[in-house]
Amino acid sequence: MLLTLTVKDFVIVDSINLEFAPGFTVLTGETGAGKSIMLDALSLLLGDRAEGSLVREGAEKAEITAEFDTRLRPEIGAWLADNALTGDDDLVLVRRLIDKSGRSRSFINGQAATLGQLKQLGEFLVDIHGQHAHQSLVKPETQRGLLDAYAGSQSLAQETHQAWQDWQAARKARSEADRLSRESEVERERLTWQINELTELRLLPDEWTALNQSHSRLANAAELMQTAQFAVESLSEMEGNCLTMLSQVQSRIGKLAGVDPRLADTLALLDSVDAELREVVYSLRDYASDIDEDPSQLAEVEGRIDTLMSMARKYRVQPQELPAKLEDWQQQLAALEASTDGEALALAEAASLSRYRTLAEGLSGKRRQAASELSSRITEEMQRLAMGGARFAIELAALAEPGAHGLESIEYLVAANAGTSLRPLAKVASGGELSRISLAMQVVISQVASVPTLIFDEVDVGIGGRVAEVIGHLLRQLGKRYQVLCITHLPQVASCGQQHWLVSKQEQQGKVRSRIQPLPHEERVLEIARMLGGAELTQTTREHAAEMLATNDA
Numbered sequence: 001m002l003l004t005l006t007v008k009d010f011v012i013v014d015s016i017n018l019e020f021a022p023g024f025t026v027l028t029g030e031t032g033a034g035k036s037i038m039l040d041a042l043s044l045l046l047g048d049r050a051e052g053s054l055v056r057e058g059a060e061k062a063e064i065t066a067e068f069d070t071r072l073r074p075e076i077g078a079w080l081a082d083n084a085l086t087g088d089d090d091l092v093l094v095r096r097l098i099d100k101s102g103r104s105r106s107f108i109n110g111q112a113a114t115l116g117q118l119k120q121l122g123e124f125l126v127d128i129h130g131q132h133a134h135q136s137l138v139k140p141e142t143q144r145g146l147l148d149a150y151a152g153s154q155s156l157a158q159e160t161h162q163a164w165q166d167w168q169a170a171r172k173a174r175s176e177a178d179r180l181s182r183e184s185e186v187e188r189e190r191l192t193w194q195i196n197e198l199t200e201l202r203l204l205p206d207e208w209t210a211l212n213q214s215h216s217r218l219a220n221a222a223e224l225m226q227t228a229q230f231a232v233e234s235l236s237e238m239e240g241n242c243l244t245m246l247s248q249v250q251s252r253i254g255k256l257a258g259v260d261p262r263l264a265d266t267l268a269l270l271d272s273v274d275a276e277l278r279e280v281v282y283s284l285r286d287y288a289s290d291i292d293e294d295p296s297q298l299a300e301v302e303g304r305i306d307t308l309m310s311m312a313r314k315y316r317v318q319p320q321e322l323p324a325k326l327e328d329w330q331q332q333l334a335a336l337e338a339s340t341d342g343e344a345l346a347l348a349e350a351a352s353l354s355r356y357r358t359l360a361e362g363l364s365g366k367r368r369q370a371a372s373e374l375s376s377r378i379t380e381e382m383q384r385l386a387m388g389g390a391r392f393a394i395e396l397a398a399l400a401e402p403g404a405h406g407l408e409s410i411e412y413l414v415a416a417n418a419g420t421s422l423r424p425l426a427k428v429a430s431g432g433e434l435s436r437i438s439l440a441m442q443v444v445i446s447q448v449a450s451v452p453t454l455i456f457d458e459v460d461v462g463i464g465g466r467v468a469e470v471i472g473h474l475l476r477q478l479g480k481r482y483q484v485l486c487i488t489h490l491p492q493v494a495s496c497g498q499q500h501w502l503v504s505k506q507e508q509q510g511k512v513r514s515r516i517q518p519l520p521h522e523e524r525v526l527e528i529a530r531m532l533g534g535a536e537l538t539q540t541t542r543e544h545a546a547e548m549l550a551t552n553d554a
Contacts, residue, residue, distance in 0.1 A: 001452045001483045002126070003067045003091075007041045009059035012505065012514045024479030026494045027487045027516070028527055029503030035487045037503075037514055039128065039457050042066065045096050046122030047115055052102035057511070065095045068125050072452045076124045083117060085109050094121070127451040129442045137412070137438050138426035144410045147394060150445050151370030153363055157405065160359040164404045167352040174345040184336055191333040194315075198326040201311065208320040211305050217291075218298040228288035236281045243281070246274055353402075360407045364396070367408070371396055374444065381440035384474070386467045387433065389418025392440075436463060443474050446482070454478065456486040464490065472496030476552070491531035495548035500524045524549060 005018045018038070029035045044050060045064045055062045070076040071090045080086045087093060087109030095107040096118070106113045108121060137143070148157045204210075217224070235242045250270050257263040305319075312319040371394035378392040396408040403409075413422035416433055425437070446454050456475065463471065472493040478484050479498065488494055500519045505512050519527055525545045526537065533541035 001069045001072065002042075002485075003069050004065075005038065005042065006063075006065040007038070008063040009056040010041055010062040010064060011037055011054055011056060012512050013037055013041075014056060014513050016514075016516050018501075018516060020483065020485075021499050022479075022483050023498040024476045024484045024486070024496065025499040025501065026497030027485065027501045027503055028489070028494050028531060030505075031489075035503045036457060038516065039455060039487065042126065042455070043128065044098070045094055045118070046126060047119030050096075050098045050102055050104040052098070052100045054098055055100050059100075061097055061099045063095070063097050065093070068092045068094070068453075070125075073124055073450070076121070079121070079124065080109070083108075083113075085111050085113060085117070092121070092125075094118070123451075125451065126453045126455060127446065128455045129446075129457065137434060137441070140410065143394075143412050143425075144405060146441060146445060147367055147370055147374065147410055148363075150374050150448060151366045152448075153366040153370070156359065156363050156366065160356065160363050160406055161404055163352070163356040163359050164402065167349070167356045167402075170345070170349040170352040174342065174349045177342055177345050188333065188336055191329050191336070195326065195329050195333060198311070198322060198329070201307070201322070203323045203326065205323065208308060208322075211301055211308070215298070215301045215305060218301060225288055225291045228284045228291070232281055232284050232288070235277055235284075243274070243277055246270065246277065250274065356402065357407075360402060363406050364408060367396060367406070367410070371410075374441075377444045378437070378440050381444060381474075382437065384470050385436040385440055385463075386465075386470075387416070387436060391415040391422060392437065393422050395422075436467065439463075439471060439474075443478060446478060451482075453483045453485070456484070456488075458487050458489065465492075468492035469496075472552070489531070491528045491545065491548065494531060495528055495545070496552045500527065502527055521549070 001022060002020045004020065006016070007013050008015050027035055027038065040048075040054075041064045044054070045066055069090060070092055076092065077086070077090075080092065085108045093107075093109050095110075096104055097106075098104045104115075106115065106118050108117065113121075144157075145154075148154050233241070236244075250267065253263055253267050253270065257267050308319045308322065312322060315322075315325060317325055375393045379390070382390045382392060391414065393413045395411045395413055397411070398408050399406075412425040414425050414428050414433075414437065415422045416428050425434075442456070468490040469492040472490070473496055475484055475486055475493065476496040476498070486493060486497070494500065501516055502519050502523070504515050504517075506515060507513075525542060528545035528548060529537050529541040532544055
């Protein structure tokens with residue numbers, strides 16, 4: 001339930017702070033006083049688009065804040081928790097700032113929030129019925145949406161629509177595959193032949209690098225062996241070799257190390273050099289023994305190199321890139337075969353269609369049940385709105401092809417007078433009748449709504465007399481279950497309110513300001529008398545106004 005609404009520097013409002021009560025509250029005022037400003041501010045707070053023109057002239061920014069009691073909607077707490085926007089228990093505070101450039105910032109429970117989050121939260125909190133709702137009532141999408149809202153099948157309708165889109169995508173994929181299957185046979189044959197050709201080479205990872213290293217070693221085997229042998233001889237075998245001379249040096253310095261201890265470190269270094277030189281000799285001997293000066297092996301390696309180079313030139317890549325090229329072709333062929341796997345795609349299409357039909361049939365069942373009940377209830381309300389003998393019905397006609405929104409078309413039918421046949425709403429109802437039918441629908445649908453606050457913005461336009469009185473009583477009755485706010489110009493409706501606010505405008509220092517104030521009983525009498533008789537109040541209109549209030553409060 002809406003508890004408070006604070007509006008600052010918004011349009012022609014400098015500052016208002018409103019406290020709301022349960023039940024049925026009416027807002028009245030002269031034309032142009034700004035009766036809809038509160039509604040506009042609340043709509044903006046709950047996600048409507050912001051514009052810089054909404055900031056009051058001379059102000060830097062507009063600010064709108066509202067507090068809601070959420071005890072009747074425990075799912076709001078879960079939503080706030082999921083979005084990390086929790087605040088005080090059973091309360092939610094929403095705030096929005098708009099500057100002159102049109103930029104806005106939004107907050108839920110003091111934490112920054114997105115416009116999408118404001119809209120989602122608003123769907124839990126407030127349901128607004130605009131004064132022009134009846135104008136869209138003849139549109140198929142509106143009729144379908146209202147029926148699904150009453151049936152409680154909006155989520156199922158969305159799932160059905162998504163399933164239809166998935167089915168269409170699968171259908172398109174299968175059709176495209178059929179086309180590609182015919183057109184891409186040559187491409188598949190080319191890829192298959194190329195893959196086979198490279199596969200026969202039995203390419204190994206990093207083979208090109210290994211081949212070049214092997215070729216270099218085999219081509220220089222004689223020189224490598226000669227160099228290794230020369231090094232071994234120089235270090236350990238020929239006369240005057242390094243190891244022999246090093247041994248002599250070690251011996252002489254070793255004798256003198258006892259004379260001068262400073263030579264100990266040098267002797268230790270010589271010992272280390274001796275050990276390392278011997279390791280070098282052992283390593284070179286092993287190396288030389290492993291060198292195989294084999295012309296046939298060299299020829300084999302050169303042949304392999306020529307084969308790879310020839311294949312690389314053929315496909316215009318470097319030899320080392322051949323394994324990657326083979327993998328790329330294999331992936332292309334796999335993708336091509338998957339995209340043209342008609343059997344698999346046909347199965348996917350059938351599965352998508354099956355899921356769609358399951359959802360759509362469930363949706364149809366809910367719609368049929370809701371259509372029957374809603375038709376009866378709206379027909380009943382129409383009798384109360386001076387449409388005696390009129391009938392309302394919702395026709396569900398099976399579609400020749402499954403549709404994006406289900407298996408049937410939905411059309412609202414009406415017989416405006418007793419004894420006449422049902423015909424499409426758009427072809428039968430006048431503007432006044434449409435307005436009354438729309439109100440009847442809003443009242444019926446609202447009775448099953450879970451949103452705690454309902455706002456009606458001059459939905460009684462074009463209605464007067466006894467029908468206006470009925471509307472007032474309907475809204476007051478609705479106020480027993482919900483918090484109901486109604487902007488009205490009809491005294492019959494206003495007199496049914498449990499709370500009454502007056503919207504007025506005043507001129508201060510050459511600027512117009514809008515004011516909203518609650519009316520005590522005596523001032524309510526004067527306001528309703530004004531609504532009955534215009535600017536000049538007579539004793540008769542005052543007495544009539546007082547009587548209307550007394551009757552409704554009895």
